[in-house]
């Protein structure tokens with residue numbers, strides 16, 4: 497070859513690559529096939545890089561094991577996983593039953609995009625008995641979507657009973673399993689068809705990468721999810737797949753710490769005079785505690801509390817006084833975060849009066865005594881406004 501061609505086709509290294517503990521961050525659009533017959537043999541070969549290479553495959557295998565799935569698909573974000581899974585199983589004329597406490601962007605996707613393609617979304621009260629939810633399933637109902645605990649207000653759903661009711665009616669069940677991180681709750685083992693999570697949160701664990709996953713236990717459902725990813729052309733970066741895999745290694749120890757500290761903070765808040773209620777399913781006596789104990793292997797660091805009624809500005813004063821808790825959306829990283837939830841509750845169909853302002857906390861990996869001291873400062877700022 498001429499020098500110009502040799503720049504493109506240099507000789508291979510003399511030694512085979514060393515084998516490391518972690519997979520290679522293999523980057524590539526083009527995949528080289530061994531012979532002409534392999535070019536169109538999608539069954540035996542990866543023929544193009546879009547669906548993932550070494551780090552992606554390692555992550556998918558690990559997530560299959562975590563979720564007890566036959567297959568897992570990766571998506572560029574948690575929202576993309578929710579949208580992708582719904583698009584893969586629904587068609588025009590179908591009705592979707594959606595938990596009223598679902599993550600707000602899930603709702604936006606249903607009301608805006610699914611509606612445009614002729615799929616009707618009916619919201620159901622997540623505190624309804626499973627038999628009452630079953631009564632909502634009509635001939636058009638193709639799928640039911642669960643989120644347990646519910647976003648912001650932490651209602652625990654009876655996941656196995658709802659999955660069972662759906663199965664009897666020939667309705668597919670899907671769940672947003674981000675709170676359980678695939679580790680604290682095993683929806684597929686409880687009879688749910690598709691378990692979705694935002695890996696962005698606890699699996700990533702460091703607030704620095706987006707990704708979502710959808711896991712299925714039935715090969716036919718898995719094939720539909722896969723076709724959906726292929727048709728929509730979704731792809732995730734090898735570096736991000738690697739970051740998620742690294743997060744998985746410490747998921748258990750981090751969740752134990754998030755869970756313990758979260759309960760300490762929740763317990764402290766429940767004894768405070770300014771607090772009307774703490775919405776944390778792992779707190780004894782909380783709504784849904786029995787079902788949580790039956791189905792979940794533990795708690796993460798995300799919960800909410802209700803402040804006693806106060807003049808406008810009191811909740812803002814509390815949040816503004818916090819120094820360790822950052823003010824920001826998302827959760828699942830090492831850092832503690834707080835938001836007020838009230839503006840997000842307005843879109844709900846079954847609006848509950850919590851009797852005061854709802855504040856959501858993500859308890860991170862800091863020392864819980866520091867977090868409690870920070871909240872103490874916040875509560876005094878709140879009292880100063882409340883009088």
Ligand SMILES: *Cc1c(COP(=O)(O)O)cnc(C)c1O
Pocket residue numbers: 573574575576599647672674675694695696697706707708826
């Ligand atoms: C954050 C979140 C998502 C979406 O994840 P992104 O990666 O940010 O798109 C989905 N569901 C729940 C419950 C979430 O908290």
